[in-house]
Amino acid sequence: MTRTQVQVIERILAAVPIMLGVVIFTFLFMRMIPGDPVDIMMGEAGGVTLEEMDFLRAQFDLDKPLPVQLARYLGRLVQGDMGYSIQRARPVKEVILEAVPATIELALFSLLFALIVGIPLGIASARRQNSLVDRVGMTVSFLGISMPAFWLGIIGIIVFSLRLGWLPTSGRITYGMEPAAITGLLTLDAVITGDTQALKDALRHLALPAITLGAGVAAVVARVTRSSMLEALKTDYVLFAKAKGVPEMVVVVRHALRNALIPTVTVVGLQIGTLLGGNMIVETIFGWPGLGRIVVDAIFSRDYPLVQAAVMVYALTFVVINLATDILYTYLNPKMTL
Amino acid sequence: MSVNIEHADEIKRHAWDSEAYPIGRPVPTAYSRPWSGLQSAWDILLKLMSHPGAVVGGFVILAYVICAVFAPYIAPYSPDEVSLTERFLAPALTGLHPFGTDQLGRDMLSRVIYGARVSILVGVLTIAISMAVGVGLGLVAGYYQGTFDKIMSRFTDLLLAFPYLIFVIGMMSVLGPGFWNLILALCFKGWVEFYRLARAEVMSQKTCEYVEAARALGRSDASIMISEILPNIIHSILVLGTLRMGNMIVTESSLSFLGLGVPPRIPAWGSMVSDGRRYMLNAWWVATLPGLALVILVLAINLVGEGLRDVLDPKLQEGQ
Numbered sequence: 001m002t003r004t005q006v007q008v009i010e011r012i013l014a015a016v017p018i019m020l021g022v023v024i025f026t027f028l029f030m031r032m033i034p035g036d037p038v039d040i041m042m043g044e045a046g047g048v049t050l051e052e053m054d055f056l057r058a059q060f061d062l063d064k065p066l067p068v069q070l071a072r073y074l075g076r077l078v079q080g081d082m083g084y085s086i087q088r089a090r091p092v093k094e095v096i097l098e099a100v101p102a103t104i105e106l107a108l109f110s111l112l113f114a115l116i117v118g119i120p121l122g123i124a125s126a127r128r129q130n131s132l133v134d135r136v137g138m139t140v141s142f143l144g145i146s147m148p149a150f151w152l153g154i155i156g157i158i159v160f161s162l163r164l165g166w167l168p169t170s171g172r173i174t175y176g177m178e179p180a181a182i183t184g185l186l187t188l189d190a191v192i193t194g195d196t197q198a199l200k201d202a203l204r205h206l207a208l209p210a211i212t213l214g215a216g217v218a219a220v221v222a223r224v225t226r227s228s229m230l231e232a233l234k235t236d237y238v239l240f241a242k243a244k245g246v247p248e249m250v251v252v253v254r255h256a257l258r259n260a261l262i263p264t265v266t267v268v269g270l271q272i273g274t275l276l277g278g279n280m281i282v283e284t285i286f287g288w289p290g291l292g293r294i295v296v297d298a299i300f301s302r303d304y305p306l307v308q309a310a311v312m313v314y315a316l317t318f319v320v321i322n323l324a325t326d327i328l329y330t331y332l333n334p335k336m337t338l
Numbered sequence: 339m340s341v342n343i344e345h346a347d348e349i350k351r352h353a354w355d356s357e358a359y360p361i362g363r364p365v366p367t368a369y370s371r372p373w374s375g376l377q378s379a380w381d382i383l384l385k386l387m388s389h390p391g392a393v394v395g396g397f398v399i400l401a402y403v404i405c406a407v408f409a410p411y412i413a414p415y416s417p418d419e420v421s422l423t424e425r426f427l428a429p430a431l432t433g434l435h436p437f438g439t440d441q442l443g444r445d446m447l448s449r450v451i452y453g454a455r456v457s458i459l460v461g462v463l464t465i466a467i468s469m470a471v472g473v474g475l476g477l478v479a480g481y482y483q484g485t486f487d488k489i490m491s492r493f494t495d496l497l498l499a500f501p502y503l504i505f506v507i508g509m510m511s512v513l514g515p516g517f518w519n520l521i522l523a524l525c526f527k528g529w530v531e532f533y534r535l536a537r538a539e540v541m542s543q544k545t546c547e548y549v550e551a552a553r554a555l556g557r558s559d560a561s562i563m564i565s566e567i568l569p570n571i572i573h574s575i576l577v578l579g580t581l582r583m584g585n586m587i588v589t590e591s592s593l594s595f596l597g598l599g600v601p602p603r604i605p606a607w608g609s610m611v612s613d614g615r616r617y618m619l620n621a622w623w624v625a626t627l628p629g630l631a632l633v634i635l636v637l638a639i640n641l642v643g644e645g646l647r648d649v650l651d652p653k654l655q656e657g658q
Contacts, residue, residue, distance in 0.1 A: 021496040032512055146636040148588045150595045150611060151629030158622050277503025281592055285615075296596055299511040311508040315500045 122225025
């Protein structure tokens with residue numbers, strides 16, 4: 001095995017205890033709630049005898065000591081059982097799996113927006129440092145960093161949906177236009193089935209939420225790309241390529257950008273945390289039927305098994321994405337040690 | 339700056355020249371008077387004055403703080419004064435209600451002014467607590483390393499595995515809405531960054547000669563940490579603190595927006611925006627103006643933060 005491969009495997013092994021820690025931490029944390037799930041469940045139903053409550057407690061292992069509860073919980077988790085949603089009276093796993101495609105679709109398009117806007121903006125600013133383009137670009141990205149998603153989303157709705165009437169205010173797609181479900185990502189399904197109407201409609205629904213969620217990330221990407229491009233443009237090999245008479249666009253893209261993208265990759269990996277957190281806000285504003293909105297609903301209906309599982313899913317996703325970023329980074333930059 | 343001419347050579351050897359450590363940084367010799375703090379604060383202020391963004395930001399923050407502190411004297415109405423005959427009055431800058439009124443006829447300007455209180459208090463308190471806890475633990479962990487450091491590192495790794503907003507939302511769902519619960523939830527993870535920064539800086543300072551010298555003079559560990567090392571690392575910590583304060587305020591508003599922040603009876607910008615969502619079509623000002631107040635404050639704080647970074651810690655780079 002090469003040194004890089006060894007490093008990658010080491011890094012994966014190091015992530016395992018963290019993931020286990022995340023699971024245990026969320027479990028213990030949710031046990032801090034006053035009253036147990038059975039109290040909460042029965043508080044809603046009412047008219048239940050104490051014997052029945054004890055029976056339910058035994059069903060959920062709540063009568064056993066905490067370490068036993070934890071061990072059983074982990075055991076069930078390994079088998080893919082994430083508990084039972086009190087409010088929805090369904091297995092948590094089903095509820096989450098149903099919501100995940102919507103969340104993934106939104107996150108992917110936000111990321112796409114962030115990269116499409118952020119990277120060219122960063123390059124343009126770096127090529128003409130202190131020019132008008134640079135100043136405007138950096139001012140806009142400074143605004144983007146300071147702008148809370150919930151406010152940007154509301155401005156977007158007021159301007160583009162309510163005033164101009166260009167875009168829908170909420171939902172993923174107009175009712176009745178859904179393409180045949182294949183992947184669960186509506187845009188992808190529409191492309192596969194060749195349903196251009198559905199694709200257009202899904203994209204119109206996606207535009208505002210994706211821009212709202214991606215704006216902050218785009219701003220960070222632009223700033224990082226700019227500063228690493230500035231550095232790359234000053235290197236000897238770029239100067240040499242220019243001196244050799246290589247056209248400027250080729251120098252910028254082939255020679256400078258390749259190296260400048262390494263820090264961008266790292267920052268994008270870190271910004272995934274912002275995307276995951278922001279999606280609760282954005283999904284709430286735009287009535288987007290994804291995981292974030294389900295969590296917010298679940299919090300208000302005190303559906304703790306669902307909240308616990310969702311927080312865990314978010315954290316584990318974050319760990320996995322950070323891991324993937326690290327690995328990608330090793331391949332982009334073999335000199336770097338993890 | 340308390341540069342002691344007699345030790346100029348030693349200063350040079352440490353490369354504590356004015357370029358690497360621009361201004362105000364007390365010169366770290368075992369003989370320098372610790373905490374020449376006041377003077378260096380004055381230096382920092384003077385230097386910031388030449389940074390236009392920081393000056394603008396500073397004045398905006400000052401205005402907000404004055405509004406927050408003297409809200410009862412500045413706000414034209416009580417933020418809770420309901421007037422059902424004056425519902426949804428549009429903003430009229432010269433009228434009785436410059437920012438208009440909301441769904442209960444409450445004066446928006448007064449509510450926005452009172453809303454500054456929660457945001458500023460949360461920003462200042464969470465950063466102060468996170469900084470104190472993080473820097474305290476970071477000093478100890480970086481100075482002694484060993485078992486404590488190892489345990490702390492594992493714990494911080496665990497906390498960092500949670501995206502910030504998700505962690506805070508999860509915690510608020512357990513604790514329930516409330517001002518102190520909010521502070522607790524925000525600080526529970528907020529200290530980690532300060533801890534990491536302080537720890538790393540202490541580890542790099544520990545081997546410097548001024549620390550060795552202090553040790554040779556028989557100073558206690560606590561005294562070395564607090565009066566020798568801390569003054570030398572405080573600048574980068576202050577920069578981080580300022581840059582994070584904006585984030586804290588945005589997070590607080592986001593939670594209030596979701597209904598998980600301060601209780602609804604306290605006027606907060608996030609919950610005002612959330613209330614206004616229902617009336618966006620006919621009364622845009624209810625949802626947008628409190629958010630605008632928030633954006634301007636966060637912009638101002640970030641401007642000062644970037645100014646401070648340029649002045650104090652040019653090494654701190656983008657995205658770190």
